[in-house]
Amino acid sequence: MAQKVTIATVARRAQVSRQTVSNVLNAPHIVREETRRRVQEAIVALGYRANQAARQMRTGRSRLIAVRIQPTRDGINGSVLDRFLHGLTETAGATGYRVLLYTADDDGQEIAVYSDLLAAYDLDGFVLTGTDHGDPRTAWLAARKVPFVTFGRPWDDLESHPWVDVDGAAGTAQATRMLLETGHRRISFIGWPKGSGVGDDRRSGWYRTLRAAGIDPGPLDRETADGVGEGERMMNDLLAEPEPPTAVVCASDSLALGALRAVRCAGAEVAVVGFDDTPVAAAVGLTSVSQPLAAVAARCVEQLTGVLDGHDFDSPVLLEPSLVRRHTA
Amino acid sequence: MAQKVTIATVARRAQVSRQTVSNVLNAPHIVREETRRRVQEAIVALGYRANQAARQMRTGRSRLIAVRIQPTRDGINGSVLDRFLHGLTETAGATGYRVLLYTADDDGQEIAVYSDLLAAYDLDGFVLTGTDHGDPRTAWLAARKVPFVTFGRPWDDLESHPWVDVDGAAGTAQATRMLLETGHRRISFIGWPKGSGVGDDRRSGWYRTLRAAGIDPGPLDRETADGVGEGERMMNDLLAEPEPPTAVVCASDSLALGALRAVRCAGAEVAVVGFDDTPVAAAVGLTSVSQPLAAVAARCVEQLTGVLDGHDFDSPVLLEPSLVRRHTA
DNA sequence: TCCAGCAACTTGAACGTTCCAATCCTGCCG
């Protein structure tokens, strides 16, 4: 292995001082054109890379952002995180940031991890996914003025911190509109019990669209926990009605998959739309609402680096999902 | 925010020198019992955490390991990586290591990332997934004596570097044995074209088990690229035979899902077994061979930290997968 | 009595970078 190339090596070769090399890297405009070129040539020739640890020690910034990786609670929805992480890593990399993973079993433990990461690694910021009403984590971070973004809007105060989210209501509205246009009138919704921010949001798009079309959504609405079995049960329930729906919008692909199974078993003709466009949906040909995860990730990084560069945080970002049409609707 | 707590703060409070505090942390045995206790109390009282950047600058070690996150080529198999990453982060965390992500579009770019990460972040080691015959990445890393482990055995020379893998052959053998025991005789295999290490391995378990049972596997074997559509096509092909199989083992859940669809369309009665136990398998009730990903991740970290601590690398690790029985077999 | 040997602890230096204050140019004005 060749000798380590430091800023001093570059300086010697370019016949300038250490500081000038540093300036070329961090404040190019204050260095004279010709000197800058000479230094840059030396950098390339020697293959110099700034040592982060040293830089970090001086500046207190690590160019590292942390994301929690969850234990894939529900298998189906797991791969959403996967795609999100990829997008995050890619966008972060483009601006010179790197992504660090951590795990935590609950909010309390997660906060302990924050303080560890901040003290030991001088972490620059955090990306949180899935925040709840009155989340203790965002409160902790905000109190210490640690930069962070959330994927998922804060359900209490929309202006409390930077966030990026997908407009779930717009997604279900789009699905419902499409079904209305294909001639459906009795369009059910199988979603989660009221009270969860994400779930209520998704339900509302369907609800409003039906109302706008002059249809009473009331009797068509169903609530249940997430899961394939639950979806199947609810769909069977709906099929047993005197006037069963001809289409159903679901709050997740798990529910939709269950519904689909019930429909097929019964030999019925009911259009089914899921949510999240998971691999499962692609595999079984399920029409589903797709979250633009790469874009979400990109905007998260943007917001975070914005704050890190000292800007006040931009307005939050709400992205439109898109409907991926397959065989089931 | 309170003043930063450094080793000097602790030293003052415990009435010892910096170095003694450092020794308590890195070589406790050379410090007198009573002194050690005093220092440790001060550490706890002040909430001291060693600054990694400073430590790294001196020692050249970052306690960081890097893993590539792939763009989820094939959606179905994506979530495998997800679970692997979680396991990795968890096990690494337990020994004081952290996991850093990176992306790369091809091998050449990946090597460029290595050299960047090594120079800028003093990375301690890499975890590679899915190596090929004559992989340029392992060669590059080995040439520079950078510690790394692969998830997936090196297909050329089994002793060339530490690795952890799942015994795919044992998995398909187990599936085939189970099918034989349930009375099946004509058991097909739908796998990838010969030449890929992983694919050949999975095929061989099925092949050997059938041979051992006195059955000629030849006419039952099928080769195709991965994918749901491919699986469906191959299964239809098999069903059109004069003596169609009564069961089929597949090299992936994608293929199995396609096969399953063909079987159901044809109204046939054919048992289907997939490979990887992806969320899709769980969702549709597909029997599948499950890789012990958490264990794989744990052993990867073990191997890597072993090398980092200066031990010669242990013998490679080959783990047994298990068969998850659901409705399709 | 003297000092070797050892355990326990301390001190100065170094890792590679950036901050800060100081110095060196260069051209321009009076």
Place this chain on the structure above:
DNA sequence: CGGCAGGATTGGAACGTTCAAGTTGCTGGA
């Protein structure tokens, strides 16, 4: 032609840790 403004460049110090080489104090053998 001296002085001065201001841009370009430089050298010393500091970030928090560990390494290497010290110092101190004690035990025990000649």
